[in-house]
Amino acid sequence: MFWEVILGFWGHIHSLDRMIQLSVRQIFRPTICAAFVIAIVIGHAIAQQNPTLGDVLRGQLVPFSPMTIPNLDKRITSFAMLNDDRTFLIAYYLDTPENLLRFPIFITSLDKETGNWRHKALHSVRVTVFENSDHPIQDDCLGSVISVERSEKRYFLNLHFNPSAGCLIILNLDLSVDHTFGGSLAAVFKSGLIV
Numbered sequence: 001m002f003w004e005v006i007l008g009f010w011g012h013i014h015s016l017d018r019m020i021q022l023s024v025r026q027i028f029r030p031t032i033c034a035a036f037v038i039a040i041v042i043g044h045a046i047a048q049q050n051p052t053l054g055d056v057l058r059g060q061l062v063p064f065s066p067m068t069i070p071n072l073d074k075r076i077t078s079f080a081m082l083n084d085d086r087t088f089l090i091a092y093y094l095d096t097p098e099n100l101l102r103f104p105i106f107i108t109s110l111d112k113e114t115g116n117w118r119h120k121a122l123h124s125v126r127v128t129v130f131e132n133s134d135h136p137i138q139d140d141c142l143g144s145v146i147s148v149e150r151s152e153k154r155y156f157l158n159l160h161f162n163p164s165a166g167c168l169i170i171l172n173l174d175l176s177v178d179h180t181f182g183g184s185l186a187a188v189f190k191s192g193l194i195v
Contacts, residue, residue: 050075050095053108062088062110068117071106078144082155086112091145091157101142105157107175120175127167129182141167141180151188158184170194 054072057064060083066072071094078101079092089109093101104121111118127141143159143166150156155171166184171177186195 050077052076053090053092056081056090060088064110064117069108070119071108076106077101080145080148080157082148082150084150087150088112089148089150089155091148093145101144103140103142105142105145105169107171109175118175122169122177125169125177125180127180127182131182141169143167147185149185149188151194154178156185156188156194160184 051059052073053069053076054066056076056079057069057072060081062083064072075095076092077095077099079090081091082089087109089107091105091107093105096102103125104123105125107118107120107122109118110116125141126138129137129139141159143161145157146160146166147158148155149158153173155173155175157169157171159167159169161167165182168181168183168185169177170179170181188194
């Protein structure tokens with residue numbers, strides 16, 4: 001009888017121990033999994049940070065003096081560059097915590113022959129869509145800069161609103177806005193004609 005009581009008591013202790021182990025597993029497994037997922041998401045977000053303007057200039061091997069470039073240490077987004085034998089030009093937005101594009105569009109340009117830098121902030125650039133219709137629409141020319149082209153007298157910035165719409169900003173060589181069009185640039189001819 002004594003051994004039956006001891007074995008019965010031992011069985012209850014063993015069952016209680018087993019229940020505690022199961023409860024601990026049930027609590028900690030989801031917690032550990034959740035912590036792992038959060039660590040991956042935060043790590044991915046940190047790894048996906050946009051570059052600074054200085055990072056981009058160094059990556060393009062563009063020589064610069066930190067004293068002459070605004071926004072050098074700021075993170076930039078939705079940018080495109082022209083980097084040929086005569087000119088380096090980058091059009092970009094400053095990165096925001098909400099990941100939204102906001103004016104101004106910044107333009108930084110280096111004339112490689114003279115070593116002169118130019119900087120321009122384009123505020124509230126507007127475009128008229130359906131210009132030759134009965135109901136033209138004025139809208140902000142605000143979207144990711146997807147390309148920068150040049151002719152002898154102009155720069156052309158292609159901006160992307162969404163997969164089916166865009167805006168073209170035509171800049172003079174002094175970086176002032178010459179004109180805007182709805183749509184995007186397909187070709188620039190030597191005569192200056194654009195399509």
